[in-house]
Amino acid sequence: MDETQRPTTMHTLKRTTNRVTTAVRNEDATYYTTLAQRAARTYTVEGLTALWRHIKAILPKHRLRRSDQRYDLGEAMLQHFEHLEAGTTYSTQEIRKQCLSRNAQNANKQPVVTYVDLRELPTLAETEDLCLRQNPNKAPGPGGLSSNVCRYGAAALSPHLHGVMLKAFLSAVEPCRYKGGFLIPIWKQKGPQNQADSYRGILLSETYGKVYHAWLRRRLLPTMLHRRALGQLGGLPSQQTVSGIQLLRLHGRLGRANKISTAVIFVNLRSVFHHLLREFVFNDDSHMSFEELCKVLDPMDFDLKTLADELRTATQQTPEDIPPALQRCLADAHRNTWFQLQQHGDMATETRRGTRPGSPLADIGFNLLMANLVQQLHEQLSQCAAYCQGQAALGAQVPPVTWVDDLAVPMATVQPDQLQPLVQEVSAALHTLFQRYGLSLNMQKGKTEVVMMYRGKDANRCRSALFDAESPPI
Amino acid sequence: MDLDIDEEITSRIGMAKPAFAEMKRTIFSNRALDPDARVKLYESLVLTRLLYGCSVWSDVPASLIKQLEAMIIKHHRNIHNCGFWNEDGIPDDAFVATHQVMPFRLHWARHRLVYPQHVARHGLPVHIQLLHAEYATGKGWLHEVSQELMWMSTLIDLPLSLRNVA
Secondary structure, eight states: OOTTHHHHHHHHHHHHHHHHHHHHHHHHHHHHHHHHHHHHHHHHHTOHHHHHHHHHTTSHHHHHOOOSOOSOOTHHHHHHHHHHTTOEEEEHHHHHHHHHHHHHHHHHHSOOOOOOOGGGSOOHHHHHHHHHTSOTTOOOOTTOOOHHHHHHTHHHHHHHHHHHHHHHHHHTOOOGGGGEEEEEEEEOSSSOTTSGGGEEEEEEEOHHHHHHHHHHHHHHHHHHHHHOOTTBOTTSTTOOHHHHHHHHHHHHHHHHHTTOEEEEEEEEBTTHHHHOOTHHHHOOSSOOOHHHHHHHSOTTTSOHHHHHHHHHHHHHOOOTTSOHHHHHHHHHHTSSEEEEEGGGTTEEEEEOSSOOBTBTTHHHHHHHHHHHHHHHHHHHHHTOHHHHHHHHHHTSOOOOEEETTEEEEEEEESSGGGHHHHHHHHHHHHHHHHHHTTOOBOOSTTSSEEEEEOOSTTHHHHHHHHHSOSSOOO | OOOOHHHHHHHHHHHHHHHHHHHIIIIITOTTSOHHHHHHHHIIIIIHHHSTTGGGOOSOOHHHHHHHHHHHHHHHHHHHTOSTTSSOOOOHHHHHHHHTOOOHHHHHHHHHHHHHHHHHHHOOHHHHHHHHHHHTTTOSHHHHHHHHHHHHHTTSOOSSOGGGOO
């Protein structure tokens, strides 16, 4: 490079840099001016919600928040979701064929429900109401139709959809496309983005399928209210999370006032919506076999033979608080379910467990199971002498508090040194109980936790023995 | 359950502060937006984070109440562009009166007075039992709410006897 070339190049670089900076600044100014003008107009014409939608996109936090899949994880992602929901991947035609042959088989095998109360049938008014309740601007499922069509065209659509729902209800056979959808992996905002288990899946199902499932949910709600355990708050009408917070706080405050040691175990379950065994809730006629369970559950953690037996027993039981026709529909809605990862073109995965996050039936299905589990837990706790003495000393029977998949078990003891053994006993009972239903406690940091508050005589000694020990005794 | 309310309030402040800072340039200091619209957005985007669960707060230390009051006023000063950075220099009381800023205490009282209705209608029997047991100790949430109701009864006629509140 000669003597003139270097300064000339440097001069050109500096001039270009200045030009680029000016251009970027001008563009920024234009962008923000337009945005401000548009914001004012949007607020005047469309209101606050629309304004927030415009502004949200440019906020630094939301701009940086990437929840979509940014790495091509290929088969790893498919295997991850296959394992979560005990799935097997086939071609979409094969899934459809299996679904149709199963429907035909069931139509011949199932005892026909000869009596259906007129009040059990879906009504046109209900259908229209559920169409109107669809949230607008939702991503469409495999049908490609936006929820806006359903919401804004409710009056025109509902008579046709009502016919489909009536037929699906009476024959207990729903269209195959209602049973599945696109599974979109969403990054959990933690963990490496190039690992499949850092993603959770959300199902984009067909809008009309959602309307049908929302109707099933509505019909199942009285059963849920009837079965709810004391202290079960989540997913039920007119309940607030703050009630649960206040219950636990009151428990602790009363313990403090009465100088009684108290503890609360906060339970977190691992991937519950995916891991739930449907047979325990929806009485599917074909339960998961021992071999199928071996593929998805670790034999070291679960007693798979007993679990397989219990699944078989569960499918043979007929709940009396759900009308027979509704029972058949619920079982059908959880049969031959499938998902499709969008990059896997013609392939889809048939799933065997889980209540499919994204489905209107997901929460109520889990709540029904939780009601049963909490009931059993309550019975076990009432047989524990230290637990009962603590409750009596406190002057109130505070039940385990649940909010869908979150569970808090408050307990109290008369003597501080009874607290640690009681916590250990209850933890063991929780572990065994959830294991019996194919669920496991999430023991990662910040998930399942115990908060212990020692009070009364010897409290300091107990606190010191627990927290100053070299290796934690619990 | 950690009984110290301080940590919960500190964490709520810790959530509301960045929420305000994040949207300050785009919304709260955006002169193209009407101040009323900015206040409404502030209430829905920031105050909701700050006041989440405040209906069941009790025994809140005076220092934290002051901190919360000061934070809300500071945010409103930013929204109305009225503070030490310009020459207006009006004190807090005058600012609150001029712009009709609802202080934290009123937000809090409003939330706390609505919540007992919910508990009475939908609360579990054990919830009500625990509230009564705490009230008997002479302090706690229900005790504070009954005092608020007494204060309210000095302003308006309440359709209930305060002896029956608890």
